[in-house]
Amino acid sequence: MxxxxxxxxxxxxxxxxxxxxxxxxxxxxxxxxxxxxxxxxxxxxxxxxxxxxxxxxxxxxxxxxxxxxxxxxxxxxxxxxxxxxxxxxKRDALAAALAADTKPPAEIPVGKILVEHSSINPNKAAHIGHLRNAILGDTFVRLLRFAGREVDIQNYIDNTGVQVADVVVGFLHLEKKQYDEIEELSRQPRFDYYCWDLYARVSQWYAQDKQNLQPRIETLHAIEKGGNETAAIADLISVAVLRRHLETMDRLDIEYDFLPRESEILHLHFWDAAFTKLKEAGVLTFETEGKNKGCWVMRRAGTVKSQTAEDAEDTGEISEEDQKVIVRSNGTVGYVGKDIAYHMWKFGLLGRDFGYKEFYRYPNGHECWISALEGELDHPHFGGVSEIYNVIDARQAEAQNTVIEALRGLGHSSAADHYTHFSYEMVALTPSCAAELGYQLSDEDKTRSYIEVSGRKGFGVKADDLLDTLITSAKKEVDARHPELSGAERHSIATQIAVGALRYFMLKFTKNSVIAFDFKEALSFEGETGPYAQYAVVRATNIFRKGGYDPENFLTNAAIQVSAADLAKYFSGEDGNEIWELWLAASKTAYIIDQCIATAEPAYLAKHAFQLGQLFNFFYHRYPILTETDEGRKKFLLLTAAVLRRELTRVLAVMGITVPPVM
RNA sequence: GGGCGCGUAGCUCAAACGGAUAGAGCACCGGAUUUCUAAUCCGGGGGUUGCAGGUUCGAUUCCUGCCGCGCCUACCA
Known part of the structure; x- marks a missing residue:
């Protein structure tokens, strides 16, 4: 409105x-x-x-x-x-429309949107950095869907890269395990934790002796080639860890539709198709001398032709430092090349497709598909979309822009224009948090405002651990406040609160601010937090319950019962202004959501949720409702509570946060 | 060296397109009529928005220079 x-x-x-x-x-x-x-x-x-x-x-x-x-x-x-x-x-008119929940027609652009997020290397447990990515991505999907857009959610799986290879090396060379033994291990509930530790050990082992890097290269080659024992082990590990990631994210209500894997991009020869087109369009040039001799290169995004190079006219020469190697001199393609091919597929510009297999069924029945060499005949259609958003951290900005430039160079300027790198900063740890986790800090580290997490060093907070800690902490509060409830009920409420706290925490910071993670802040349930907003809704619900009303029915009935003249009356004067502030804020949800989408910044929605919560709590204290003797005014106050409750519940849902029945 | 980003209260962060008195939370201090449960609310102290110029009626925001910090800049992904 x-x-x-x-x-x-x-x-x-x-x-x-x-x-x-x-x-x-x-x-x-x-x-x-x-x-x-x-x-x-x-x-x-x-x-x-x-x-x-x-x-x-x-x-x-x-x-x-x-x-x-x-x-x-x-x-x-x-x-x-x-x-x-x-x-x-006209306050009364706006209020009446808001109470009735009328939505003026809005123009919804046609075309499907593809959001890619999470994309965690399937070789170890997910950590807080991955949580930020997934929560940002999932919330953005919800924002788009709220705005009426059709969205596909993809999670790209790099199952053939060095990170998976490293864990394979760990199993084969450090643990000396056979396929069967690894398979046995992979069935344990938190196999990803096992890999987390092993990955850190392998990294140490590499550092001990340069000789140890040899098996890594051999393993990587074997995996890329496929069709051998090593590749089978890599597949076993990556699939098992991937399942764990899906389970972890499902705890936060985060689901995916399709999991494209690098192994299929490789073996279905996506690159060959892309390579031909890139050469034809002159996007790639072959270097015949210099340090990149024998490579196919393209201009790195963000670099400009130098003045001196301009003398060489349009020979397409790129100074060495501006070159990005796409195809190595040994003929293999680097990851940017694979990414270009993948993104051509996303926009339906490649002329090839994945095979699709059903992979995972969520407890709610939703199906998640995975890429395959030979897929099922009957499958949903993925790819060929008109807009994409890639939730990828800021460190990859240049690589992302290079892919965009490749699309532009191919003449696909519309695709390039609808390619958004949804860039965000990393989650690091405060020095005190790092110390708390038992890590030795150098004197230099102690002076830093934050310390980067490192999977390689096994240094970081695992996603499941953080969630468990949050649930335990919330449970303690629920136990104290609601001893009358059953254990299952208290656990379920604690889980909702924990998820609310976590999702809110990851969304309250603007994207390009580095989050310096600290347990005290993340575990807080007071002030500018998810539970604060949830609590406001619970309080609103309590009023209706105590008063013997159904909050949803009340809204649909009362909307027609309070006349415009009455509304106008209650919105005048000083109290009127105060209460009007609440209605005005509640009317802004669609406006804020538009803003979040236009700027790819979900933090505005978190701010909005907090403001609605604040306004409601203020209202709650200042205007006792059930003891109000003036029936007309009481109805108006109830209506106010009902509208705010509806809007805040809605806003929280877009953030992926549900509201517990009691708190 | 080049590219990108950042610097705002003790701490953690806001302030879309340049706009009215730069706002929250945390922490600290003081308070809230036994009420729809206080995971709440009210009040208080806290600021040369890194520094210096410039553009403008108006700059935390835009431009230039400097200082400080982070990231990227591999025939790794």
Whole structure:
């Protein structure tokens, strides 16, 4: 609703400027006045026009206010301060629409969207860094779906890379295990933890003696080649660890639709198809001398032709340091090359497809598919989408941009324009958290604000451990508060709270801020946290339960019972302003979600959830509802609680957070 | 060296497109009528937005330079 009114206001102002002054502003800035008493929207445009029209800002604002005429849904425009124009909406009309949950028609772009997230190397347990990725990605999917978009969720699995090879080396060379023994081990509940430790041991073993790196290369080659014992072991490990990852993420309500694997990209020769096209389009050039002699290279994204190279005219020469090797001199392709092929597939530009097999069935019945050499005949269609979002950390920005440039070089500019690297910063540990985990810190480390986690060193907080800790901590609180409930009920509530705390924690930071992880903060259930927002909803529910109402039914009935005149009455005066602030905030959900999508920034939604929670808690204290003697006013207060409860529940759902029945 | 990002309260972070008095949480201190459960609420102290210039009616935001920090810059993925 809020969004809809803003749009209407913008259009009217634009029309007026065109008609009266013959000016066209590229964008009409609309913001919110510092206080609701001043109105719902503020336009600072008179300042901008002052110079253009050679008039004082106040004068211009006055002319606009007087000349624009009535606008549907608005009470009036007002001149404020040195030249602001403040717009007041018809509170009763907006409130009535909000109570009735009417949604003005919005234009939904056509075309499917593909979101790729998680993409954890299947060689060890997931850690907090992976949680940030998955939670950001999953929330973004929910945002898109809320906005009416059709979305496929993919989780790319690098099952043939060095990381898996390292664990294979660990099993074969350090543990001297056979296939059968490894298979036995892989059936243990937390096999990924076993691999976590083994991976760290292998890394140490490599560091002990350079000779030890030889088996790594051999193992990697064997895996890439396929069809041998080593490759079979790699497959066994990567599939078992992958299953663990799916289980871990399912604890947070994170699901996937399709798991494309590197092994299929390799063996179905995606690269060959891409290579031909890249050569034809001149995106790749063959180096005949210099350090990259014998390689096919392309220009690294972000680099520009130097002045001196310009003399060489359009020979397509790239200075050595600007070259990105795509195909090595031994003929093998690097990961950027494979990524280019994969992304051509995503947009349906490759001319090849995966085989598909059903892989995993979630407890709720949802099916997750995996790539295969020979798939099932009957399968859903993946790929060939019109927009993609890749949730990949900021360190890979250059590689991502290089893939985009390759698509552009191939002439697929629309694909390139609809390719978004959803970039985010890593999760690191505070020095005190690292010390808490028992790691020896150098003096230099102690002075840092954060220390990077390292799977190679086995240094980090595992996702399942963190969740377990959160659940235990929440359970303690629930046990103390609700001894009357059964153990199963308390456990279920504690789990909801733990997931709420974790998901909120990962979403409250803006993407390009490094999270310095600290148990104390992550385990907090007070203040700006998920449980704070959940609690606000629980309190709202309590009012209805105690009052003998059903909160959902109440909303549908009362919406028609409270008249516009009554609403107008209750929204006037000082108390009216206070309560109106709550309704106004509640009307913004769709607007905020649009903003989150446009900027690929889910943190705005977390902020919104917190604000709704704060407003409700304030309201809860200040306006006792059930003891209200004026029946009309009581109904209005109940309606207020019901609207806020509905909107906050909705916002939390988009964040992947559910609300417990009691807290 | 080049590219990207960051620097805001004691700590952790906000402030979309440049806008009205730079806001939250945590921590600290003081309070909340026995009420719809306090995982809550109210109040308080806390700021030269790294430094210096510039553009602008207006700069935390844009531009330039400097200082500090992080990441990327492999025929690894």
């Amino acid at each position: 809020y969004r809809h009114l803003e749009l209407r206001l913008t259009q009217r102002v634009r029309d007026f400027l065109r008609r009266s002054y013959d000016v066209e502003l590229p964008r009409i800035v609309i913001e919110q006045p510092p206080k609701v008493e001043l109105g719902e929207y503020a336009l600072p445009l008179a300042f901008e026009l002052a110079k253009k029209l050679r008039k004082a800002p106040r004068k211009i604002a006055e002319e606009i206010v007087n000349g624009i005429g009535p606008i549907e849904g608005f009470e009036k425009l007002e001149l404020a301060g040195a030249g602001y124009i403040n717009a007041r909406v």
